Amino acid sequence: MRVKELAGWLVATFEAASFEGDGDREIRRVMPLEDAGPEDLSFVSRGKAMKLAGESKAGCLLVPADYANDPPRTVIRTSDPRGAMARAILKLHPRIEPQPGIHPTAVLGPGAIVGHGVSIGPMAVIGAGVKIDAGSVIGAGSVIGDYVQIGKRCTIHPRTTVYREVVLGDEVVLHSGCVIGADGFGFVLVDGIYEKFPQVGRIEIGNRVEIGANSCVDRAALGVTSIGDGTKIDNLVHIGHNCRIGRHVVIAAQTGLSGGVVVEDYAVIGGQVGIGDKARIESRAVLGSGSGVLTSKIVRAGQVVWGTPARPLKECLEQMAVLSRLSKKRRSQEPGARSQNSGA
């Protein structure tokens, strides 16, 4: 694709001024600034990237409106180089869609309904009464339980498990190894034996939810475990039974939610966070990576918390500073303190 074509397309579909430099230059792919060559597109946002831009061998750069193009090179100006890049990738690296159709090795249960243009990969196992709407893709080796409902244009990557009766909205993406709908962890100690509280609830996952590789979402004991529209979940995350997660929530890798946790819209949860039973994370709250939220705790709307137990970020930082200061003071006052401490 030539630079002038790309610039024209960005002007038409996104937001960009036209190009400067060699409009006939051929661009074949996108690359990071430091690795890009003469046939590659790259982008410059701010800070470190600005400095790297001068040395980059990229054939064309997406640059901010006020970029000092000196010495002049082939660039496309835009108010949002990163967003323009995301757009350009769609054009230069179009997503490779699998062919529609059901692979001959796939197994479909009785009463399964498969919409127009659906692709079902090799070795996939689709249960009885499953409904898969138009344009969805079920990857190789995935197992979809009885009576599951899958919306339109979903992508279920290979080797994913969806247990019986789970409901997925439209354009849901499940990465490989996800397990959606396993039993919640509910046991009661009776006469010295843990008896299982049967887990017979449901799961509802909204539109445009994306869930990372090897993450687990447990079905409800009673009632429902739900994830709202537009929420994005990273790899190896655990969502316990009866959690209710709102819309446009972000949850980074390896975070775990115990049972009955409520997370409201637009909350942002870092990686390796732990949230206790029935805690409530209100709208637009931010949980720093590694935080631990206690059982039944409420994190207020918009609050930024960190640490274990999770507390307002400022408070957490102050406590760290106080401890650091005391430790340094002690060290300077008592020369012998070091050797005593070494046994700690």
Next chain:
Amino acid sequence: MRVKELAGWLVATFEAASFEGDGDREIRRVMPLEDAGPEDLSFVSRGKAMKLAGESKAGCLLVPADYANDPPRTVIRTSDPRGAMARAILKLHPRIEPQPGIHPTAVLGPGAIVGHGVSIGPMAVIGAGVKIDAGSVIGAGSVIGDYVQIGKRCTIHPRTTVYREVVLGDEVVLHSGCVIGADGFGFVLVDGIYEKFPQVGRIEIGNRVEIGANSCVDRAALGVTSIGDGTKIDNLVHIGHNCRIGRHVVIAAQTGLSGGVVVEDYAVIGGQVGIGDKARIESRAVLGSGSGVLTSKIVRAGQVVWGTPARPLKECLEQMAVLSRLSKKRRSQEPGARSQNSGA
């Protein structure tokens, strides 16, 4: 099922007084208090539930013996409403068992022995010399390695891996994505290269053990990794090589045990706990969520610990309180302290 039939069955098999109210009312399923409608059964234990009970639209409630049924509604009294609910679920939502039989797409290795009533799902792969006892279910796409032994009435959910020679007891439940018997993590640095210490030990899993989705139990280097009868393990848990876990232990999600850890009977381990090599968690000890137990540390029988390094809960809370107090004191004494700290 009518209320009077349900009450009669609970009297006969569990423990309940008879019903009050409309014995002919038809009950079709179980639901949480807040979602239940006129054909639903729900239960009331204590605290918050008591308050919600008045507003619930449930057709019938399981209530404590001393429940003030005013204004009167249809209830069944019992000393343990939660336990009665677990019982009622078995009746109203009977577990759907897969049909016995071996799916024609499944592959069985030479010498595999399959007991009466066993179900093997589509695409399952069963190795040479595997023994599966009566009534067990192997889910779609699971891979069972050579010479594995599986006891009676086990449920191996879809897409589970059991490596060669692992031994499972009776009524074991493995959720989807589990990996039982991968190599332990044993490497020795020799001349600048990590050489693998071959992992040739075994795994023995007792009766009625349940292991959550995407959890991993590594085989022993030498000897055995063992999990005792009745132990329950949640999702995404890591059990390292040569761990010896006792009976009726509970381990919540995302906890990790390094190599050679011993956990004694009835210990309770929270979520996201980390336990160092060769630590010993004695009987009925409780590890709070997020704790970190150091290598070779012993947590004494019945002790409740928290924090990293894990220490007695009271001590941990006292230290937190002291730090909080110092930080507040400093803030009140030195008005400039805040701005200094902001750089921390």
Next chain:
Amino acid sequence: MRVKELAGWLVATFEAASFEGDGDREIRRVMPLEDAGPEDLSFVSRGKAMKLAGESKAGCLLVPADYANDPPRTVIRTSDPRGAMARAILKLHPRIEPQPGIHPTAVLGPGAIVGHGVSIGPMAVIGAGVKIDAGSVIGAGSVIGDYVQIGKRCTIHPRTTVYREVVLGDEVVLHSGCVIGADGFGFVLVDGIYEKFPQVGRIEIGNRVEIGANSCVDRAALGVTSIGDGTKIDNLVHIGHNCRIGRHVVIAAQTGLSGGVVVEDYAVIGGQVGIGDKARIESRAVLGSGSGVLTSKIVRAGQVVWGTPARPLKECLEQMAVLSRLSKKRRSQEPGARSQNSGA
């Protein structure tokens, strides 16, 4: 195998003096000291093992050169009993290699190239244009995406996913449930909606890398996620997009690396460590288990750090000691402090 044969083989291939005792004794397998019987080989290194050695019923022991063999038993002396044991295991428990050949149920895409002696298990799905070099093993139920390249003598255990275009070196081991090449977690909030930044980069994994069960390595957004030769990664680890991990790095279970993290050669990273975006862990640095490294932080070469935020181990221990001392002091000074704290 007789003791004298084993000793001869160790002299020839590793390093050992000859045996003492009964050279005709038959040894059949390896076992830990405490479980070994008269046909078992075991080894004695130091400390606790030395004490156990006297009571062991092992038929033969690998012992240090200076081992006081009193009362005398059948031993083989060596400067490295543990290393000799690893060697002996290869002889007594030879790895069972699957038969070369492609199982009739496996599905190969157009243009796949399979080298000499490759084994592809039942239900494996190999994409278009995949290249698998000589001697590699693809386990049952694994899914290998289009245009993946797999080097020589790799072991891809059952039920592993490798997404399209990933490149693996020689002798790579992937344990069951691994997901290599899923999309990185890159979303940008645009008008209240998280839009996906397309993840079109690559993954390159070097020679002799081993990755544990259910671990995830995400592909780069642009450019490459790379793991250097000889690096060993445990179970349930998350490697984010665009991480660059050096050679001979060790990463223990459940650790997570955010996007763009750089880890240099010979770094050692404990379990459940969290590393923020674009942090840099320099050569031979050591991160204690459970540490949290902040975004963009640099851990210097050879430094040993612990805690959250990760700081030099000595500093971390000093701070813990100071806090402990303050807490104890307060308790002794103020008898009422305990009851006040109980509300913390």
